[in-house]
Structure formats: structure tokens, C-alpha cells
Amino acid sequence: MLLKLQKHPSLRLAIGAAIAFFFFTLIFTLHRHYTFNSSYDQGIFNQVFWNGIHGRFFQSSLSSQLSTNVVHSGEVPTVYYHRLGQHFTPALLLWLPLYALFPSPATLTVLQVTLVTAAGLVLYALARQHLEPPLAVAIAISYYCANAVLGPTMCNFHDICQIPLFTFGLLLAMEKRWWWLFWVLAVLILCVREDSGVGLFSVGFYMILSKRYPRIGLAVCTISFAYMIGLTNLIMPLFSKDISQRFMMERFGQYADGDEASTIEIIWGMVSNPWRLIVEFFTPLDRTIKYFLGQWLPLAFVPAVSPASWMVAGFPLLKLLLGKGTSVLAINIRYAMTVVPGLFYGAIIWWSTHPEVFKKAWVRRLWATCLVLSLIFTITSNPNKTFSFLIPDAVEPWVFTPLNQQWSHVPPTRSLLAEIPPDASVSTTTFLVPHLSSRREIIRLPGLQLRNDAKEVVNVDYVVADLWQQKQVSGFKHEREALEAQVTAIDQITANGEYGIVGLKDGVILLQKGAASNPEANTAWVTFRQEILSS
Numbered sequence: 198m199l200l201k202l203q204k205h206p207s208l209r210l211a212i213g214a215a216i217a218f219f220f221f222t223l224i225f226t227l228h229r230h231y232t233f234n235s236s237y238d239q240g241i242f243n244q245v246f247w248n249g250i251h252g253r254f255f256q257s258s259l260s261s262q263l264s265t266n267v268v269h270s271g272e273v274p275t276v277y278y279h280r281l282g283q284h285f286t287p288a289l290l291l292w293l294p295l296y297a298l299f300p301s302p303a304t305l306t307v308l309q310v311t312l313v314t315a316a317g318l319v320l321y322a323l324a325r326q327h328l329e330p331p332l333a334v335a336i337a338i339s340y341y342c343a344n345a346v347l348g349p350t351m352c353n354f355h356d357i358c359q360i361p362l363f364t365f366g367l368l369l370a371m372e373k374r375w376w377w378l379f380w381v382l383a384v385l386i387l388c389v390r391e392d393s394g395v396g397l398f399s400v401g402f403y404m405i406l407s408k409r410y411p412r413i414g415l416a417v418c419t420i421s422f423a424y425m426i427g428l429t430n431l432i433m434p435l436f437s438k439d440i441s442q443r444f445m446m447e448r449f450g451q452y453a454d455g456d457e458a459s460t461i462e463i464i465w466g467m468v469s470n471p472w473r474l475i476v477e478f479f480t481p482l483d484r485t486i487k488y489f490l491g492q493w494l495p496l497a498f499v500p501a502v503s504p505a506s507w508m509v510a511g512f513p514l515l516k517l518l519l520g521k522g523t524s525v526l527a528i529n530i531r532y533a534m535t536v537v538p539g540l541f542y543g544a545i546i547w548w549s550t551h552p553e554v555f556k557k558a559w560v561r562r563l564w565a566t567c568l569v570l571s572l573i574f575t576i577t578s579n580p581n582k583t584f585s586f587l588i589p590d591a592v593e594p595w596v597f598t599p600l601n602q603q604w605s606h607v608p609p610t611r612s613l614l615a616e617i618p619p620d621a622s623v624s625t626t627t628f629l630v631p632h633l634s635s636r637r638e639i640i641r642l643p644g645l646q647l648r649n650d651a652k653e654v655v656n657v658d659y660v661v662a663d664l665w666q667q668k669q670v671s672g673f674k675h676e677r678e679a680l681e682a683q684v685t686a687i688d689q690i691t692a693n694g695e696y697g698i699v700g701l702k703d704g705v706i707l708l709q710k711g712a713a714s715n716p717e718a719n720t721a722w723v724t725f726r727q728e729i730l731s732s
Contacts, residue, residue, distance in 0.1 A: 207330030211321040211337045218341040219314040222350045225583050226306050229351070232603040233610060233628045233666060234582045235302065237641065238353040240630035243302040245280055245289065247635045250297045254290075255280045258647055259630065262640050265442040274640050275648040282437025283444065285428055286356045288388035302631045305354035313350045316361035317341050320541060323365055326372040327549035335555075335564065336496075336545060342568045343495040344575040345537050348529030352581035353631075355531040359389050364396060364538035371400075371410070383417065387424050391433060391440070392516065394421035396535055399512040406508055429460040448520045451477065467519065477519050484526050485518065491528045492540055495571040497564040499544045506543020510536050529580035596670050606665060609702035613661065616700060616707060622647065622657040626683070628666050629705075643686050658710050660696060662687065665704025668729060684726055698722050 229235055241259045248256045261267060261278030280286075296304055317340045324333035340346055349357070363386045370379040386397045398421040404414025433440045442457040450458070451473070452466030467474050479485060493500050500506035513535040517525045524530050554560055579588040589597040614632060617623060622638035624645055633639055640647050642662060648654050662683055670676045687706065690696045697712035701721045 205330065207334040208321075210334045211318065214334075214338045214341050215314050215317050218317065219310060222313070222347065223307065223310045226310060226351050227303060228586075229581070229583050230303055230306055230631065232586075232607060233632070233663065234585065234603075235306075235353055235631045236627050237630050238355065239302055239305065240634035240639070241280075242289075242305055242354045242356075243631055244634040244636075244639065246293065246296040246305065247300060248637070249290070249293050250300060253277070253637075255286070258638055258640055259634065261647075262644060264437055265439050266437070269442065273646050273648050273654050274644065276637050276650055279436045282433055282435075283439045284356065285391040285433055286389065288359055288385055289356065291385075300635060302354075302634065309354050309358040310350060312358050312362050313346060316365050317346075319362060319365040319369060323369045323372065323542070324545050326369070327545050329552065332548050332552065332555050336541060336548070339495040339544075339564075339568060340537070340541060342571050343537065344491050344528050344571055344578075345533040347572075347575045348578070348580035349531045349534045351583040352529070352531065356390055357393075357531045357534050360386070360393060360396065360535055361538055363389065364400070365542075367397075367400065368538070368542050371404070376413075379413075383420075387421065391425065391428050393535075394425040395516050396513050396538065397421040399509050399539060402512065403505060403508040407505070426460060448522065448525070451521055474519065477521075478515075488517075488526045488528060491574070492533070492536055494567050494574075496540065496544045497560075497567045499547050500540040503543040503547035505546035506540050508539075509542050510539025513539060529575075529578060590670065591673070594673065596673075598669050606703055610663065610705045613700050613702055613705050613707045617659050617661065621659055622649075622655070623659045623661065624657045625661045626663050626667065629661060629663050633661070642683065645690070656695070656710055660687075660690070660708040661705065663705050664725070664729065668704060668732070680729065684729055687722075688726075701725065 230239070237259070241257055244257045244259050245255055248254070256277055257280050258274050258276045258278065260280040260283055261274040261276070264274075264278060264283065266272040267274050292308055295308065317337050320340050321333055321337040324336040328336070346361070349355070363382050367379055367382040367386065370376070370382060383397060386393050398418050401414040401417030401419075401421065404410045404417065429440050438457070441459050445458050445460065445463055446453060446456070449463045449466075452458075452463050452470070454466070458466070489501070490498075500510070517532055517536070525532060527533070548555065576584060577588065579585060579590065582590060585598055586600040586603055589595060610629075614629070617633065619636060621636070623633050623636065624640050624642050625633055626642050630639070630641060638647055638649060638657065640657065642660065645656050645660070646654055647657065664680065664683060667676065667680045667683065687708070691698060691708065691714065696708040696710055697714040698706060698718045699709045699712055699715050700707035701718045704725065706718075706722060706725075
């Protein structure tokens with residue numbers, strides 16, 4: 198192995214880049230998690246995995262709290278709610294044995310970084326099918342420097358982190374004509390999420406239009422489209438109505454006529470109104486242009502002129518551009534990662550027909566400059582508050598928490614969390630959710646009730662709120678209102694004797710159902726409460 202690495206300096210560079218990416222992202226994402234900056238989605242996935250190793254597959258009270266039954270109908274969250282009605286993610290079962298060995302929210306962070314890092318090495322192998330080693334390693338390094346890779350890696354765990362590895366593996370299997378592996382990975386891609394078939398459909402579209410494997414491409418398109426339609430219209434509604442009443446409406450409600458719509462109705466709404474489709478595609482124009490530039494930058498804008506990039510990334514891009522909401526065009530959020538495989542594969546194909554361009558010194562300098570800019574833009578954007586100890590979350594109003602304050606907040610917070618029994622039911626604030634999510638019964642404040650396995654509506658045993666964290670961002674009007682609402686809620690549940698204050702440390706308050714308030718903790722709360730309201 199060492200001899201092989203010595204003979205192939207480009208491979209050494211690719212592995213070196215992978216190692217640098219792995220440790221860079223792992224250190225900062227673990228720092229983010231352990232300083233209480235990971236949030237709700239990390240808690241959802243951790244609870245799904247935790248329930249999974251206890252035989253309750255894909256159940257989550259945290260997901261239930263986001264369901265249409267709770268959000269729109271005002272029902273109480275249930276502990277036995279199946280998340281498959283929101284997102285169909287059977288591929289997560291692949292990683293359940295690993296989680297069983299290390300059952301912790303941090304395990305998911307390590308898993309995410311590992312999967313994304315491994316994808317870059319598969320990309321290098323894919324690039325070598327068409328390119329000489331120097332170009333192939335440039336492609337791999339570009340992947341590790343891409344904002345659309347770094348940003349979504351340094352965030353809460355998400356299922357899309359599997360897409361680059363599976364898709365690059367699929368494309369490599371196609372190049373090698375390892376059809377058995379191709380179809381295995383095709384199935385795995387479909388199992389990632391209910392909409393991951395969009396990317397697979399795009400691969401099939403390329404196979405047809407490029408005339409390389411038109412019959413297989415037609416089969417891929419047919420299977421992926423039929424799977425998505427059948428899954429979202431026949432299977433997912435068996436678990437809940439979230440796909441039609443919430444997720445379709447939140448992302449594509451502009452194409453629907455009523456308060457709910459199936460995927461078939463959304464597609465028909467798009468096809469039957471092409472002018473609206475065109476408007477949605479280009480607006481908002483400034484953010485659309487910025488998004489394209491951000492995706493193209495680490496590859497020196499080559500995907501913009503590569504037909505293969507448009508074919509393989511086309512449909513994932515179309516899904517984002519036709520959706521609504523601020524997150525669809527946010528390059529630091531997980532959705533951006535769905536576009537990455539197509540753009541990079543298209544760049545490989547373009548360079549395979551223009552290898553002489555790379556020999557020009559100014560082109561290599563331009564590419565290197567683009568990589569530096571991509572890294573600068575990624576870090577200065579402070580993706581998902583990962584670099585909040587270096588970069589302010591906001592300038593006006595000034596929101597900045599230095600490193601020493603972040604870590605000094607950890608011991609008192611952990612000491613209070615340790616007082617909560619592992620089998621107790623809990624309601625807590627967003628940034629404490631991941632750290633308490635390895636349990637059956639947990640919801641987010643201001644919720645206090647859930648329906649347990651006996652199907653009885655009960656109040657949670659403990660309430661814990663990190664008001665210090667909320668106070669740091671209280672310069673924003675909506676955050677200030679949320680903080681004041683939490684203070685009011687605590688006053689109400691303590692005044693009626695339902696909960697007693699049993700602890701208060703560094704702005705983190707712990708309440709227990711049916712307990713008498715600790716005199717010292719109660720006095721500290723009165724003082725801290727006054728400090729909050731007068732600031």
C-alpha cells in the first residue's frame with residue numbers, strides 16, 4: 198500500500214485532502230455540538246436511531262411535534278408517531294449497528310463527516326476513469342473545498358449526507374459496467390429519502406441523452422419516477438397525511454388549488470401552468486444567480502458550460518428552483534448537497550474532452566483562486582453557527598459569543614441535565630433537544646403534554662430551558678419575544694404549583710413536575726428573571 202502511494206503522488210494528495218477535510222469538519226462540528234449549538238434536527242435523528250435500537254423503528258415524539266396533526270389540528274404529540282409519513286428514509290437502517298455500538302448524538306456527527314469524506318475519495322476514483330491524475334486530484338480537492346459540501350457537512354445530521362457517496366459510487370459502477378453494484382446503489386439512493394429519486398432520474402436522463410446506455414437509462418428513469426409517485430401517494434399516506442397536507446404545501450403549495458395536494462397534483466399544477474413555472478424558476482433572480490455562482494465556484498465555473506452537468510444535476514436543481522421558502526436556495530443547508538454529484542460528474546466529462554486547457558498556467562491559477570474564495574466565503578458565512586466563536590452571528594444587533602463563554606456555559610448546563618433521569622419525559626428548548634433526545638418521551642417547549650405508549654395524555658416530568666442561550670440573541674425582535682414567552686410560561690407553571698424550580702445555573706433552569714421549588718433556585722430565578730426583562 199505504501200509503495201503504491203509513493204508511485205502515485207496524486208493519490209497521496211487526494212487522501213491528504215480527505216484527511217484534512219475529515220479532521221477540519223469533525224473538530225468544528227463536534228465543537229458545535231458539545232457547546233450546545235446543534236439543534237432540533239440532530240435531536241430528531243438521534244431519537245429515531247435510539248428508538249431503532251430499542252425495536253421502535255422510525256418512531257419519534259420530536260417528529261410528531263412537527264406533524265400536521267399537531268401543527269394544523271392542534272393534537273398532542275405522540276411517542277409512537279412514525280416519521281416515515283414525513284420522510285421515507287429506510288437507508289438509515291444501514292447505520293443502526295454502528296449507532297448501537299456508540300449510542301450518542303455525536304455518533305451521527307461522526308457518521309455524517311465520514312460519509313461525506315468517503316464520497317470525495319470515490320469521486321477521485323470516478324475522475325480517474327476519464328482524467329489524468331493531476332486533473333482527477335484537482336476535482337477531488339475542489340469537492341472538499343466546495344461550499345455546498347462544507348456547509349451541509351457542518352450542520353445537524355441529515356439523511357442527504359448519504360447522497361454524494363451513493364451517487365458517485367453509482368456513476369463509478371456505470372463507468373466500470375459493474376451493473377450489479379449499479380443497481381444496488383440505485384436502490385440505496387431511492388431509500389435515502391422519498392425525493393432522492395429525482396437525482397437518480399437525472400442520472401438516467403443523462404444515460405439516455407448521452408446515448409451511452411439508453412436502455413438502462415430508460416429503466417432508471419421509469420423505476421425512479423414510478424417509485425416516487427407510488428411511495429408518496431400510496432405508502433407514505435399509510436403512516437400520516439404529512440406529505441400532502443404539510444410538506445407538499447410548504448414547498449410547492451403555489452402549484453396547488455386547495456389546502457393539500459399529492460405529488461401528482463403538484464406535477465399537474467406545474468405542467469398546466471408553464472408561465473408560473475418560468476417565473477418560479479428565475480425568481481428571486483438575485484438569489485438564484487448567487488446560488489448558481491456558489492455551486493460553480495469551486496469547479497472554476499466549468500459546470501456552467503458542461504452539458505453533462507446540466508443533465509445529471511438538472512432535475513435536482515429544478516426541484517430546488519421551483520420550490521418556495523428561503524432554505525431551498527441556501528447553499529449551507531442540506532438541500533444544496535443533492536446538486537453536488539451532478540455538477541462534479543459533469544465537470545469530469547468536460548475536462549475529459551478539454552484536457553489541454555488544464556496545461557495553461559493561468560487556468561490553474563484561476564482554479565486555485567476559486568478554491569480559496571470558496572473556502573473564504575464558506576467560513577465567513579458561518580454555516581449553521583459552526584464558527585460563532587470566531588464570527589458574529591449578527592452585526593446589527595451585535596450577536597457574538599466568544600469561545601471562553603461558550604465552553605464556560607457547558608459544565609453548569611451538563612450538571613443540570615445530569616439530574617434528569619434517563620427514562621423521564623422532558624420538554625426543553627431547541628439547543629438542548631439533541632442532548633436529551635436519547636429517550637422515548639421528549640418534546641420542545643412550549644409544549645408540556647404528550648401521548649405516551651399507554652395512549653394517555655400526560656404532562657412531562659421535567660422542563661429544562663436554556664435561557665442564557667436565548668438571551669445571547671435577544672437583540673432580534675422575534676428572539677426577544679420568544680424569550681419573554683418562555684419566561685411567562687415558566688411563571689405560569691410555577692405559580693399554579695404544577696412544577697417546582699429545582700435548579701438554576703448560568704441561565705439554565707430546571708423544573709420538576711409536582712416538586713416544591715428549591716428556595717435558593719427560586720431566589721436565583723427571581724433575580725435572573727428581572728435581569729432578562731430589564732435588559
